[in-house]
Amino acid sequence: MFPNYAILYCCLIFLTCLPAYTQDCTQEAFVQLLHRQAEEAIAAGKVEVGKAILDSALQICDLPTLYRSRGLLHYRLSAFAKAHKDYTEAMRFGKPTAELYYLRATALYWLEKKEDAQKDYAQALVLEPTHADALVGLGVLEEENNQPKRALAYYTRALTAKPAHVLAYHNRGLLYYNQKNYKKALADWNKALEIQPLAVEVRMFRAELLLEQNKPAEALADLEAVILQKPTLSEAFLRRGEAHNALKNVGKACEDWQKAAALGNAEAGDYLKRFCK
Secondary structure (H helix, E strand, O other): OOOHHHHHHHHHHHHOOOOOOEOOOOOHHHHHHHHHHHHHHHHOOOHHHHHHHHHHHHHHEOOHHHHHHHHHHHHHOOOHHHHHHHHHHHOOOOOOOHHHHHHHHHHHHHOOOHHHHHHHHHHHHHHOOOOHHHHHHHHHHHHHOOOHHHHHHHHHHHHHHOOOOHHHHHHHHHHHHHOOOHHHHHHHHHHHHHHOOOOHHHHHHHHHHHHHOOOHHHHHHHHHHHHHHOOOOHHHHHHHHHHHHHOOOHHHHHHHHHHHHHOOOHHHHHHHHHHOO
């Protein structure tokens, strides 16, 4: 039996001999097989192979699912203009879905076309009023427009629609934190980490809040978890040094600040001068 990727390369060679696509695709079953193979390649980290298969498949069959998948891949590669183009192409087929409007809005957001992004997020909600990701997207835009109350309302609506939405909890927690409502901020970050324990950014924010609340032992546990995942994150070593120092473990604090400084953290040098001989 040939390995999967040998089949993929054979398919690519075969595709170069096929005529250009038409919307009335007579080889749709074959192209759907290629689509599955492309997704398997991308999932296995063979991104260029997967992209090549999608590109070639679109030469013989004009399918919205192919454009959507290639758009997702372009987005993953931070090729936001190409992602936007693919999502727009996918919209040519019948009535676009709420999810497709949401995806295009997100590409528009990163292209700094915030007004167009807002329109697409809003259209997603017209089609699906409980689309949680679109609600979060609008919340982010409202925050950037200095409208925290509106942003808070969107994040809360998103959590009503999807109670396990980690980003909504994270963002709402930040809003509460900025409003000095630390109890609610901590509750939201606790919930986010209950759902997704490996959410590094959430854990960092929670650790900093715990340090501010003079709970260094709890902060230390969070920071150690962060460092296990991100061993080159200088900010985590800096804050863990603060936690150790608050717990009177000055030696460990100095070790962490030295590591933070070695990773390029300028603030760590000030701590070393103040606390370490």
